[in-house]
Amino acid sequence: MEKIYPVILVLAGLILVYILWCLCEPFFLDLDKTVLKRSSRGRSSDSEIAVKKLPMNSKGTKETPDLRFFFFSDIHAEWCPVTSKRLCKAIRKAHAEGGLDAVLFGGDIVTSPGNAPKGYKYLNNISACCKELGLPFYGISGNHDCRLENAPEASGFSSIDNKVIHLTSRKSSEIISLAGISDTGRKNRVWQQMPPCDGSEPVILLVHDPDAFIHLEPSGRPDFMLSGHLHGGQMKFPFKIEFTVLRKTDKLPNMGAVQGSYDISGTTVFISRGLGCGILPFRFLSLPEATVVEIVL
Numbered sequence: 001m002e003k004i005y006p007v008i009l010v011l012a013g014l015i016l017v018y019i020l021w022c023l024c025e026p027f028f029l030d031l032d033k034t035v036l037k038r039s040s041r042g043r044s045s046d047s048e049i050a051v052k053k054l055p056m057n058s059k060g061t062k063e064t065p066d067l068r069f070f071f072f073s074d075i076h077a078e079w080c081p082v083t084s085k086r087l088c089k090a091i092r093k094a095h096a097e098g099g100l101d102a103v104l105f106g107g108d109i110v111t112s113p114g115n116a117p118k119g120y121k122y123l124n125n126i127s128a129c130c131k132e133l134g135l136p137f138y139g140i141s142g143n144h145d146c147r148l149e150n151a152p153e154a155s156g157f158s159s160i161d162n163k164v165i166h167l168t169s170r171k172s173s174e175i176i177s178l179a180g181i182s183d184t185g186r187k188n189r190v191w192q193q194m195p196p197c198d199g200s201e202p203v204i205l206l207v208h209d210p211d212a213f214i215h216l217e218p219s220g221r222p223d224f225m226l227s228g229h230l231h232g233g234q235m236k237f238p239f240k241i242e243f244t245v246l247r248k249t250d251k252l253p254n255m256g257a258v259q260g261s262y263d264i265s266g267t268t269v270f271i272s273r274g275l276g277c278g279i280l281p282f283r284f285l286s287l288p289e290a291t292v293v294e295i296v297l
Contacts, residue, residue, distance in 0.1 A: 034293055036296065050264070075274070078115040179197055204223065210230065259272070
């Protein structure tokens with residue numbers, strides 16, 4: 001029996017370290033950068049879904065990007081140790097370094113509707129920062145936001161749910177469509193199609209759940225897509241149990257697209273790990289993330 005005690009103590013210590021790490025990791029914001037280039041294959045009209053991992057290119061592009069965004073998603077304000085003050089500081093820094101064309105929010109303000117005021121306050125602080133810098137602030141709804149009564153009106157951002165706005169390339173003056181798709185929530189979900197865009201213009205789609213891509217008509221796929229929702233798994237387990245067992249309904253993660261940049265059937269996609277935590281304030285090997293996204297046509 002005495003020989004077992006040291007083993008028990010070691011196991012208890014490892015479990016304690018694991019729990020402490022999971023509680024601490026949500027505070028460590030990863031401010032990264034990615035360059036998204038239009039796929040050499042072009043938009044695919046094939047119904048088959050093919051996923052290819054792309055490098056993040058965290059140093060950015062040496063050439064002038066066509067557009068430069070600050071993108072964040074999934075604040076889940078009741079479980080978000082990354083404060084709006086820290087995010088505003090990151091936005092100011094990114095704007096000072098290379099200029100920003102817009103700040104984009106990928107949905108999920110809170111997990112529970114009762115905490116909506118906390119989420120609205122968070123986003124309104126970001127909105128005030130954007131106004132100070134003269135930057136547009138666009139956003140879409142996430143699967144939890146369909147239960148909120150005053151979103152996005154109370155959130156401070158301009159909603160592009162099921163809308164298209166037009167931006168101008170800083171390099172060539174080419175017109176680029178930025179489209180958004182609303183999220184109807186997990187229960188009785190309705191997968192929306194992308195709003196009509198001018199077929200001659202490059203299209204960037206902002207949508208919360210990356211699985212929306214699977215349900216787009218192949219002929220209506222965008223050139224670029226920005227998403228969140230998956231939290232990078234939030235709690236990573238061996239053999240990707242967080243998706244293969246716990247979240248079987250999420251299709252793209254089980255095809256290998258969980259976080260970062262991908263070429264998915266000719267569309268260049270970025271999936272953010274998000275900022276906050278859903279349900280429990282734990283993360284493991286999935287740091288909170290906000291990203292400067294440089295678009296190169």
